[in-house]
C-alpha cells in the first residue's frame with residue numbers, strides 16, 4: 001500500500017515514456033529507499049497481560065484471531081489519515097476486536113504509515129495470543145482489545161523511559177518543565193474537537209547562559225473528552241517528575257496519551273493544513289493517477305522519446321540517490337537520538353575498566369557488596385562510575401549473562417542505581433554502575449553523629465523514594481524483579497539525599513529463578529528476610545515487602561533490627577514496634593535524634609505501614625502498589641496489623657540464632673541452607 005502511494009508522489013507525469021528498464025531501476029531505488037525509511041522507527045515497549053490469553057487453536061480463538069487480522073489490515077490501510085489516528089471495529093459478538101493507532105503529531109504521512117506497518121507486525125508477534133494489547137513505537141502507538149476502548153480513558157499501564165544525563169541546572173529544568181507541561185496539558189486537552197487532534201508542543205529556554213532549549217510535547221488519542229485528556233496528561237506529568245527528575249530527556253507512555261521532552265527538537269511542528277481541500281481526503285489506497293497526464297501530453301508525443309528519456313533517467317537516478325542518502329542520514333540520526341541499549345554499547349574491555357579504576361587500586365575501593373568488591377572509577381568521557389568486580393563465576397553462559405545485563409540496564413528509575421555497562425573477559429565479570437556520591441543509608445542511620453543529618457523530612461522522603469523504586473521493580477518495569485536483599489546498606493543516597501536502591505537484578509544476573517519459587521539457594525540478609533524466605537526459601541514480591549517493612553521501622557527508630565535483640569529483653573525491633581503500637585504509644589518508637597518539628601501523622605502512618613508489611617502471613621502484607629498509595633494519602637482506615645512473625649517466642653527463630661553470631665555483614669548469597677523444617 002504504502003509503496004504505491006509513495007511512488008505516486010515521485011512518479012513523473014508521463015510514465016509511458018519511460019522504458020521498462022528505467023521503470024524497473026527506479027522502482028528498485030525507491031524500494032530500497034523506503035525499506036530504509038520503513039525500518040527506522042524504533043520499537044519502544046509493549047504490554048499485553050497473560051490474563052487475556054486465549055487459545056488461538058479453538059474455534060472462538062480462531063475467529064478472534066481472524067478479526068484481529070482484519071483489524072490490523074484496516075488500520076494499516078488507513079494510516080494516511082491526516083490526523084494520524086484511526087479507529088476500527090472488526091467482527092461481532094464476543095469475538096469483536098476494537099483497535100486504533102495514533103501517530104505522533106507532526107510526523108509525515110509516510111512516516112506514520114511506516115510506523116503503523118511495523119507496529120501491526122510487532123503487536124501480532126508479541127501479543128497475537130492475547131485479547132488486549134498496547135504497543136508503543138518511537139512515533140506511533142497501536143492498541144486493540146476485546147472491549148470497547150474508544151473514548152475510554154485508560155491509565156492502567158505506563159512506560160517511562162529517560163535518557164541519562166543530568167540536567168545542567170535542575171531548578172531551572174524543573175521550572176521549565178512545570179511551565180511547559182502545564183501549558184501542554186491545557187492546550188492539548190482543549191483543542192477544538194473538530195481538529196481531530198489532542199496535541200500540543202512547547203519550547204522553553206532552560207539555561208540562562210548557553211541557550212539550551214527544551215522541546216516538549218503531549219498528545220492524547222483524539223477520541224478522549226477534554227477532561228479525560230487532561231487527566232491522562234497530568235498523570236503522565238506526575239509520573240515524569242516521580243521517575244526521572246533532572247534527566248535531559250524523558251518520555252512517559254500511557255494507553256491513552258503520551259508526553260515527551262528532549263533537549264533537541266525531536267519533532268517537527270505539523271505543517272498548516274493544505275489549502276486544496278481535496279488532497280487529504282484522497283482514499284489512501286487509490287492507485288497513482290496515471291491516466292490524467294495523457295490528455296495534456298498528446299501534443300508533445302511527437303517529440304523525441306529518447307531525448308526525454310535521456311533527461312528523465314539521470315534526474316530520477318539522482319533523485320533516488322538523494323532520497324536514499326536522506327533516508328540513511330535520518331535513520332542514523334534517529335538511532336543516535338534514541339534511548340536504546342545494545343550489548344555493544346554497554347560493553348567495556350577489561351583494559352578500559354582496569355585503567356578507569358587505576359588497576360583496582362585499594363584507594364579506589366569503596367565497598368564490598370554481596371557479590372564482590374566495588375571500586376570507584378572514571379570513564380574516558382569523565383563520568384564517575386562504581387565498578388563491581390564479581391568475585392566468583394556464575395553458572396550462566398556468556399550470552400545469557402549479556403541478555404540479562406541488557407534487560408537490567410533498561411530498568412531506569414530515579415530511585416534505582418543504574419547499570420551502565422559490563423565487562424566480560426576470561427574469568428573476569430565486572431558490572432559498571434552509576435556512581436552515587438553519598439554513602440549508603442546505614443552509614444548515616446546507624447552512626448551516632450551522622451544520624452542527626454537525617455531529620456524526619458529527609459527520612460520520610462527516603463522511605464517514599466524506596467517505596468517507589470521497589471514498586472517500579474515489582475510492577476512498572478514489566479520485568480517483575482524481586483530484589484531479595486533489600487536493606488539499608490543497599491540503599492545509596494545522592495547529594496540531595498534521594499535514595500537509590502542498589503543490587504537489584506543481581507538475582508537475575510546470577511540466574512536465580514525470578515518468579516515466586518521454592519528455592520534452597522538463598523540470597524538475602526538475616527534480619528530483613530521474611531520468615532517464609534528464611535525458613536523455606538520461598539520468595540515473592542511479598543518477601544521484598546517484608547524487608548521494606550523492616551527497613552521502615554529501622555528508619556523510624558534509628559536502630560538496627562539485628563542489634564535490637566541485644567538491648568531489649570525478648571523483643572526484637574518488630575516485636576517491640578508491634579507491642580507499643582498495640583499499647584497505643586507508637587511515637588515511643590521514634591528515634592530521639594530526630595529534631596522537632598516533625599509531622600506526627602506521617603510518623604504514625606509510617607509505623608503503621610511498616611507493621612502491615614512485616615506481618616507473618618504474606619497474604620496480609622500489602623503490595624508495594626498499596627504501600628505507595630497509602631504513603632500518598634492520609635487515611636485513618638488502614639487495616640489493623642497482625643503481629644509480626646514469631647512474636648513472643650523468638651528463641652525458636654533460626655534467623656535470630658544466626659543474628660547472635662554475626663550482626664552486620666551477614667549477607668549470604670546462594671548459600672545452601674539446610675531447611676530446619678522439612679516439608
Ligand SMILES: *[C@@H]1O[C@H](CO)[C@@H](O)[C@H](O)[C@H]1NC(C)=O
Nearest residue numbers: 048049050051053478479480
Ligand atoms: C506470560 O506467559 C509467558 C508464557 O507462559 C511467560 O513466559 C511470561 O513470563 C508470562 N508473563 C508474565 C508477566 O507473567
Ligand SMILES: *[C@@H]1O[C@H](CO)[C@@H](O)[C@H](O)[C@H]1NC(C)=O
Nearest residue numbers: 051052053054094131146147
Ligand atoms: C475480554 O477478555 C477478557 C479476558 O479473556 C475477559 O475477562 C472479558 O470478559 C472479555 N470481555 C468481553 C467484553 O468479552
Ligand SMILES: *[C@@H]1O[C@H](CO)[C@@H](O)[C@H](O)[C@H]1NC(C)=O
Nearest residue numbers: 053054055056057058061129
Ligand atoms: C496451536 O496449534 C499449533 C500447531 O498445531 C501448536 O504448535 C500450538 O502449540 C497450539 N497452541 C495452543 C495454545 O494450543
Ligand SMILES: *[C@@H]1O[C@H](CO)[C@@H](O)[C@H](O)[C@H]1NC(C)=O
Nearest residue numbers: 087088089090150151223224
Ligand atoms: C471510532 O470511535 C468512535 C467513538 O470514539 C465510535 O463512535 C466509532 O464507531 C468508532 N469507529 C469504528 C469504525 O469503530
Ligand SMILES: *[C@@H]1O[C@H](CO)[C@@H](O)[C@H](O)[C@H]1NC(C)=O
Nearest residue numbers: 147149152153154155156157
Ligand atoms: C484498569 O484496571 C482496573 C483494575 O484492574 C479495571 O477495573 C479497569 O477496568 C481498568 N481500566 C481500563 C480502562 O481498562
Ligand SMILES: *[C@@H]1O[C@H](CO)[C@@H](O)[C@H](O)[C@H]1NC(C)=O
Nearest residue numbers: 168169170171172173207208
Ligand atoms: C540554577 O539557576 C538558578 C537561577 O538562575 C541559580 O540561582 C542557581 O544558582 C543555579 N544552580 C546551579 C547549580 O547552577
Ligand SMILES: *[C@@H]1O[C@H](CO)[C@@H](O)[C@H](O)[C@H]1NC(C)=O
Nearest residue numbers: 171172173174175176178179
Ligand atoms: C512544579 O509544580 C508542582 C505542582 O504544581 C510543584 O509542587 C513544584 O514545586 C513545581 N516545581 C517547580 C520547580 O516549580
Ligand SMILES: *[C@@H]1O[C@H](CO)[C@@H](O)[C@H](O)[C@H]1NC(C)=O
Nearest residue numbers: 203204205206208210211213
Ligand atoms: C529564549 O531565549 C531567547 C534569547 O535568549 C529569546 O529570544 C526567546 O524569546 C526565549 N524563548 C522563550 C520561550 O522564552
